[in-house]
Amino acid sequence: MVKKENNRLDDFRKARAEGNEKVMEANHLGLKRFFNLDTNAYKDGALPGKTKELLGLTASAVLRCNDCIDYHLEQCTKAGYTKKEIVDAMNVALVVGGSIVIPHLRHAMETLELLDQEGSLKEKG
Amino acid sequence: MVKKENNRLDDFRKARAEGNEKVMEANHLGLKRFFNLDTNAYKDGALPGKTKELLGLTASAVLRCNDCIDYHLEQCTKAGYTKKEIVDAMNVALVVGGSIVIPHLRHAMETLELLDQEGSLKEKG
Amino acid sequence: MVKKENNRLDDFRKARAEGNEKVMEANHLGLKRFFNLDTNAYKDGALPGKTKELLGLTASAVLRCNDCIDYHLEQCTKAGYTKKEIVDAMNVALVVGGSIVIPHLRHAMETLELLDQEGSLKEKG
Amino acid sequence: MVKKENNRLDDFRKARAEGNEKVMEANHLGLKRFFNLDTNAYKDGALPGKTKELLGLTASAVLRCNDCIDYHLEQCTKAGYTKKEIVDAMNVALVVGGSIVIPHLRHAMETLELLDQEGSLKEKG
Amino acid sequence: MVKKENNRLDDFRKARAEGNEKVMEANHLGLKRFFNLDTNAYKDGALPGKTKELLGLTASAVLRCNDCIDYHLEQCTKAGYTKKEIVDAMNVALVVGGSIVIPHLRHAMETLELLDQEGSLKEKG
Amino acid sequence: MVKKENNRLDDFRKARAEGNEKVMEANHLGLKRFFNLDTNAYKDGALPGKTKELLGLTASAVLRCNDCIDYHLEQCTKAGYTKKEIVDAMNVALVVGGSIVIPHLRHAMETLELLDQEGSLKEKG
Numbered sequence: 001m002v003k004k005e006n007n008r009l010d011d012f013r014k015a016r017a018e019g020n021e022k023v024m025e026a027n028h029l030g031l032k033r034f035f036n037l038d039t040n041a042y043k044d045g046a047l048p049g050k051t052k053e054l055l056g057l058t059a060s061a062v063l064r065c066n067d068c069i070d071y072h073l074e075q076c077t078k079a080g081y082t083k084k085e086i087v088d089a090m091n092v093a094l095v096v097g098g099s100i101v102i103p104h105l106r107h108a109m110e111t112l113e114l115l116d117q118e119g120s121l122k123e124k125g
Numbered sequence: 126m127v128k129k130e131n132n133r134l135d136d137f138r139k140a141r142a143e144g145n146e147k148v149m150e151a152n153h154l155g156l157k158r159f160f161n162l163d164t165n166a167y168k169d170g171a172l173p174g175k176t177k178e179l180l181g182l183t184a185s186a187v188l189r190c191n192d193c194i195d196y197h198l199e200q201c202t203k204a205g206y207t208k209k210e211i212v213d214a215m216n217v218a219l220v221v222g223g224s225i226v227i228p229h230l231r232h233a234m235e236t237l238e239l240l241d242q243e244g245s246l247k248e249k250g
Numbered sequence: 251m252v253k254k255e256n257n258r259l260d261d262f263r264k265a266r267a268e269g270n271e272k273v274m275e276a277n278h279l280g281l282k283r284f285f286n287l288d289t290n291a292y293k294d295g296a297l298p299g300k301t302k303e304l305l306g307l308t309a310s311a312v313l314r315c316n317d318c319i320d321y322h323l324e325q326c327t328k329a330g331y332t333k334k335e336i337v338d339a340m341n342v343a344l345v346v347g348g349s350i351v352i353p354h355l356r357h358a359m360e361t362l363e364l365l366d367q368e369g370s371l372k373e374k375g
Numbered sequence: 376m377v378k379k380e381n382n383r384l385d386d387f388r389k390a391r392a393e394g395n396e397k398v399m400e401a402n403h404l405g406l407k408r409f410f411n412l413d414t415n416a417y418k419d420g421a422l423p424g425k426t427k428e429l430l431g432l433t434a435s436a437v438l439r440c441n442d443c444i445d446y447h448l449e450q451c452t453k454a455g456y457t458k459k460e461i462v463d464a465m466n467v468a469l470v471v472g473g474s475i476v477i478p479h480l481r482h483a484m485e486t487l488e489l490l491d492q493e494g495s496l497k498e499k500g
Numbered sequence: 501m502v503k504k505e506n507n508r509l510d511d512f513r514k515a516r517a518e519g520n521e522k523v524m525e526a527n528h529l530g531l532k533r534f535f536n537l538d539t540n541a542y543k544d545g546a547l548p549g550k551t552k553e554l555l556g557l558t559a560s561a562v563l564r565c566n567d568c569i570d571y572h573l574e575q576c577t578k579a580g581y582t583k584k585e586i587v588d589a590m591n592v593a594l595v596v597g598g599s600i601v602i603p604h605l606r607h608a609m610e611t612l613e614l615l616d617q618e619g620s621l622k623e624k625g
Numbered sequence: 626m627v628k629k630e631n632n633r634l635d636d637f638r639k640a641r642a643e644g645n646e647k648v649m650e651a652n653h654l655g656l657k658r659f660f661n662l663d664t665n666a667y668k669d670g671a672l673p674g675k676t677k678e679l680l681g682l683t684a685s686a687v688l689r690c691n692d693c694i695d696y697h698l699e700q701c702t703k704a705g706y707t708k709k710e711i712v713d714a715m716n717v718a719l720v721v722g723g724s725i726v727i728p729h730l731r732h733a734m735e736t737l738e739l740l741d742q743e744g745s746l747k748e749k750g
Contacts, residue, residue: 019231026208026234030216030541037533038224041345045530046334051301052342058305059312059346060225062725064440065189067228068346083401084296091405092302095291096309096318098723099413100435100687103442106394109401144481151458151484155466155670158662163474166595166655171584176551177592180558184596185475187350187559190439192478193596209546217552220541221559221568223348225312269731276708276734280416280716287408288724295405310725314565315689317728333526341530349538350560353567356519359526416720421709426676427717433680434687434721437600443721459671467677470666471684471693473598475562564690583651591655599663600685603692606644609651 009114012070042075050079054089061093064100066107073111077120083112134239137195167200175204179214186218189225191232198236202245208237259364262320292325300329304339311343314350316357323361327370333362384489387445417450425454429464436468439475441482448486452495458487509614512570542575550579554589561593564600566607573611577620583612634739637695667700675704679714686718689725691732698736702745708737 023031042052053075060068076086090108094101115121148156167177178200185193201211215233219226240246273281292302303325310318326336340358344351365371398406417427428450435443451461465483469476490496523531542552553575560568576586590608594601615621648656667677678700685693701711715733719726740746 016231019228019234022234022238023227023230026212028209028212028216028545030537030545031212031219031230033533033537034216034219034224035227037530037537038227038345041342041530045341045528046332046338047304051304052338054297054301055305055308055339055342056346059308059343062309062313062723063225063346065225065228068225082296084403087401087403087406088296088302089305091295091403091409092291092305093309094406094409094723095288096306096313096724098687098719098726099409099721100438100440100443101723102398102410102413103394103440105398105406106391109394109397113397141481144478144484147484147488148477148480151462153459153462153466153670155662155666156462156469156480158658159466159469159474160477162655162658162662163477163595166592170591170653170655171582171588172554176554177588179547179551180555180589180592181596183555184558184562184593187348188475188562188596190475190478193475207546213546213552214555216545217541217555218559219348220538221349221556221563223312223344223351224346226348266731269728269734272734272738273727273730276712278420278709278712278716280412280420281712281719281730283408283412284716284719284724287405287412288727291405295403313725315725315728318725334528337526337528337531341528341534344531344534349534350563350565350568352523352535352538353519353565355523355531356516359519359522363522413720416717420716421707421713422679426679427713429672429676430680430683430714430717431721433684434718437598437684438687438721457671463671463677464680466670467666467680468684469598470663471599471681471688473562473594473601474596476598584653587651587653587656591653591659594656594659599659600688600690600693602648602660602663603644603690605648605656606641609644609647613647 009070009111009118012067016067016071050081053079054081054085057086058089058093058096061090061101061104061108062097064097064104066104069104069108070111073108073115074120077112077115077122080122083116083121086112134195134236134243137192141192141196175206178204179206179210182211183214183218183221186215186226186229186233187222189222189229191229194229194233195236198233198240199245202237202240202247205247208241208246211237259320259361259368262317266317266321300331303329304331304335307336308339308343308346311340311351311354311358312347314347314354316354319354319358320361323358323365324370327362327365327372330372333366333371336362384445384486384493387442391442391446425456428454429456429460432461433464433468433471436465436476436479436483437472439472439479441479444479444483445486448483448490449495452487452490452497455497458491458496461487509570509611509618512567516567516571550581553579554581554585557586558589558593558596561590561601561604561608562597564597564604566604569604569608570611573608573615574620577612577615577622580622583616583621586612634695634736634743637692641692641696675706678704679706679710682711683714683718683721686715686726686729686733687722689722689729691729694729694733695736698733698740699745702737702740702747705747708741708746711737 043049057072057076060072090105094105168174178197182197182201185197215230219230293299303322307322307326310322340355344355418424432447432451435447465480469480543549553572557572557576560572590605594605668674678697682697682701685697715730719730
């Protein structure tokens, strides 16, 4: 039971949305175009969007960014990955990035638990 | 209105000052000389100190260090940069460093808002 | 025509094999186990090995390691990815990692051309 | 006196233990083996374990991971290093890694103070 | 006299142009848009393009990418910076990024010498 | 037998010395002081200089800089470390930094072989 912790994920979503809004309000064409490019990178293309979400998660893990990990974990669960699949991707990130990734692995495990409590993890793995 | 958040910037300044004091108290000649070198790097030289503060901000952003970003944002506003100029520098950091910089861009936007509320951002941009 | 360049890929394979042999000859149990763990991370598991090769490529690209990129490009072409799919994965790496990834993107494009000349890229994309 | 801060170190230990447990519960052979390899890397070998703890601390500092720094500071104090020796290692990390390491140096100094308050720093340096 | 070395800079320009062409030939909309965004980031905006070239150089130096450093050194000399100004920017990069930047500082010094031999460094500094 | 390769280490030493000379000729007080600080960081202090050379090697390996690795390998062999001890330190770097360190581990193994051929590795390990 990490019920009170659930606020951590809700707080992140709220802060992320507010922060992105502030970035948009700065009204810089380059920033706006980058955000657009970022969104488009995960849409279906030569590779399915679902596969690219997993690439985004692994890249975020080896670059050690918790906010990026949380965002991509949410996208990966929406795309239908099971916990076992996500953990297998995190194992690649751990091997590539080393033990310095472990604190982010712990963070990801907690986020997965929070997503599961919300019912966002479709299939238990 | 992010008034209560203002504590975030005040807390940072206090923690930074206390932490630097603890570093000095360790009384290691190498650490002291490094801190001195760090201070001198941003003084007027072949390039004006003002320009070098912007270099410090961009370097901090691509290396993804929020404390360093906050410190250099404060120095940049003291040096007289407008919000529009700072945002334009952050755009270079975003393009060079990629979407992994976005959480730090959001952080910087909030810090700029806090600096503006304090009246530290001289000119609105 | 980059025929003479073909040596670059052959040289890499030879140097990589010789280097790995020297690592094994050092006869350190930790190093041997790590190499074993590394090999196993890309085998079929909760995720297919094919998917994990693409994760390895993307992680290598955002961490900016040309040798790792070349190795995973070779594995990805063996696993059956088309050029278009590999380029789509590299686009995710570029967006996540920023323009600092571009020299490695250029390197990857040349490697793909060399792999194609060898007949290793099964389907043209 | 940073007595209330003492919770920071206790909270870290508790969160670290719980997080590691969640990682183990994911029941992925690769993750388990990596954790095992990580533990073994710091045991007596050609180099004494004590020396390797200091290598772990310095690596954590230049890679800028506070959780890793806290863990290795605790291990280094258990291994018998004095504050002066730890600070001398952190100076190498600062010179190699640059001013971007300074926020982590401040963090380490506070952790050392907390460890000293607990009586974990055997010899004052 | 490093006349024969001059090939290094010429070779880089040629390889860079050819590599960028191969990237464009891959015909991926995301890659094309990113390259466009990258070019635009250094055009006059709230900050002059000249200032942003120096930001690009410093970001490239702390992220330790020789190809990016060479490209931005060339752009900085075209924009009219003197050697003394460029060296002052590299000093900020060294302090922020640490001794791990030194091999790239040596590389930059050689590139500056090559640019000077070509007559590209307008004013000696 | 990698006799012809011996040029690689000799070339590195020559290029490093020439590059450092060019940095000194730029006559920037900050750069000179940084180089001085860098030299002093590895002198006997609270920790013996010998221990700090090993810290420098490990930091260079996790930050993935071949020139820095070669320099510190040479310093470590001068300080009297055996091959087995150096390999044990590299194992810590591999575990902390992950498989992305492997190309640098291969490089280090070759450098150690070159140092051994020169008779610089005092004790075979």
